[in-house]
Amino acid sequence: MAISISLQCLGLIILAAVLLQTIAVAISFLYFNKVLNTMQESFSRSSVSCLMNANLRSDFKYPAEDEKKSDPCWQVTQQLHYRIEKTMADRFQKEISTAMRNKLTGVLPILTPAVPLPEVAAHVTGITSSREPPAAEGSRSSRGYLGERIRAWEGQRGLSFLQNMELRGGELLVPRAGLYYIYAQTYFRLPSTGETEGESGEAKEEEGAQLVQYIYKKMSSYPVPILLMKSSRSACWPRGQEPGLFSLHQAGTAHLQPADRLFITVSNATTMEMDGRASYFGAFLVG
Template identity: 85%
Template structure:
């Protein structure tokens, strides 16, 4: 009987000890959690205070002092300063690299596929004038020995400035068609006729009429060549009758034409003009091109 009572007392003592230990652990956890929260809140407030009240420039200038390096507020402002400096340096480097790249690649951007968010047609080309290059002119009103009228223009640019080639090739002044389909074809040529002062002293014609009185016929032709047919086929032509300028200023004229034609793979497009010696090969005024529409 006495042994049973002793065991019960021992069990109660052990249970009480476990309960007290549990309470102590819970109280300790709550205390340390409160202390940690207080420290975090204090640090956060001090960091915000640093950002609001600190003078970044003065802090940076005084950064050499040893006592500043141990100040948490100084450390926060220094980290912010270095982050801002790094961000601005990276952005400046990116802008400088873009500017230098554009300067080295030319004054005008290339109109590559997808430029400025507007994708080009799957097959397209726009070539511009550079240096005039012509063949021997045909007799006016007659077919030349090569099967076309006018003087052929070979001096086209396909890669720089405003020009581009999208799945088309430029060979010897000809645009090579890569696939069959309906194409929209266009061309413009720009002419500069000399003034009366520049032509003074020219010989008169047999009927006594001067060159200025005779006037000039400006004609532009768009031809295509086929591998299965030896003679080039005339697709379009545009013409204009002009008078030679009588004043001191030269006469400026342009011819433009456009239309559609069904082309086969390996067909080639080229331009011929009358009075090729008077043609100005300015890339913004003399150009031609084509693109697939269906």
């Protein structure tokens, strides 16, 4: 019986100790929480006070190094200045980058395209330095196509580019099956009658010129090239001393297979101007 009473007393003592300890911890937590809130509020007021009373004039005298470490106002203002300078520097860098990119886009658009290039695409241009006109290659019966073939195309420099396509002998090699958008433009310079001599000039003036541009597809499984598109116009030989300037442009879609080849032929190839901004052709995969 005595042992049972002793155990009950011991349990009550332990329970009382636990309760007292819990109460002490709770009181300590509330006290320190109140002290922390008071310190935060005091620091906030002092920070605002520092900012309101800060002297930002040019004749402001900076404190000594020892005073800087012990002065909370100095630390607050320094952190604020650092944040402002970093924000302004980041914004300035972003604006400068955008301005430079826009400037380069206007001067060199091929270096910074507004939109990403298609996965499969090519744009080839005429070679201005090439003064030799395309040579005639016989009749249609032996070649399988009309006009005179253009072989002098630039695919790497200037405004031209090749994106997963190849340029071989003036032909664009198709790497993948799909629907392609194909386009071409050729530029012609017809000499004026003042540049011709005698009766030949009169004959040219009367007859005029038929300018025709063809886009052909050549398949490995078919011996004769297939005409995809053509564009034409009738032009009179210009009178006087100024030459006549004409251009032909055409575009359309066609379903192509791997290893198909695209090339351009024209009539009156000797009058064609190979300026890269006036004579060009290309294709890109649309689906």
